[in-house]
């Protein structure tokens with residue numbers, strides 16, 4: 001893997017890894033006494049759709065603002081598209097689209113006129129091809145038909161789509177989106193997710209923050225979980241799913257007897273609670289377990305093999321639930 005050393009603004013070394021679209025080392029932000037972001041080491045591979053997941057106040061927005069150079073980190077450093085920031089901001093940031101606070105759209109101008117204003121403000125954009133750029137961006141987010149409507153008449157979903165269109169006026173290698181579906185109705189949410197998926201299919205790396213586990217499960221390839229300012233887990237989604245180990249659960253009036261049978265069979269981490277006994281079966285076939293219970297006269301009222309889902313996995317990491325609706 002090609003790697004090379006850069007330095008952050010404090011002179012500490014930051015690994016420049018060409019395979020990462022976003023990489024950070026010990027990224028930290030302190031607001032007076034509060035540590036909002038605490039030593040975060042992000043690794044977002046190129047081509048990933050990375051879900052930056054965490055409950056409200058866990059430090060996602062603060063991290064994103066540091067990545068984009070909107071606020072200075074208290075400590076640590078990061079790279080975007082393999083280049084140390086902020087040293088290479090001038091060459092890297094034009095290749096990065098972002099949705100953080102949303103661009104300032106003019107309420108009395110149409111969606112199209114708003115995009116023309118933003119396009120005209122970009123010194124690198126050729127004014128002769130502005131119309132093509134603007135219409136292509138409107139088309140990609142499905143706003144061509146509503147292009148002449150005033151911004152103030154747009155629904156929240158249309159406003160969010162226009163904000164995405166604004167990031168598409170130039171081709172981007174990396175998109176950093178803070179809660180892109182927040183506040184949208186189900187239809188708007190679906191539309192914005194479809195746009196993000198299409199952008200990723202075109203080759204852009206996407207980092208999006210969300211408090212919705214369902215959003216991560218639907219559109220992300222990778223996930224990083226924030227809790228109280230710390231990144232408590234980071235992995236490809238497929239790898240996390242593979243880590244979810246199945247447990248067996250026996251419902252019975254004699255859980256202690258069931259536990260003895262399970263242990264004798266080689267089931268590990270056997271626990272009893274109320275009228276059930278649970279454990280990790282490893283390679284032992286469920287039918288063998290049931291047969292042994294019946295053989296030893298344990299009255300089995302119910303038997304299940306339960307694989308924890310991602311939510312249970314994350315709750316075990318953070319001790320908190322996620323809002324999985326949406």
Ligand SMILES: Nc1ncnc2c1ncn2[C@@H]1O[C@H](COP(=O)(O)OP(=O)(O)OP(=O)(O)O)[C@@H](O)[C@H]1O
Nearest residue numbers: 031034036054055056057058059060061062063211
């Ligand atoms: N400018 C600031 N001054 C003081 N504290 C701040 C500032 N910005 C954020 N914080 C605090 O830092 C913590 C992390 O906030 P942040 O907005 O990064 O979380 P988040 O995960 O993005 O949450 P949300 O989903 O609610 O935006 C919070 O406790 C917040 O109150």
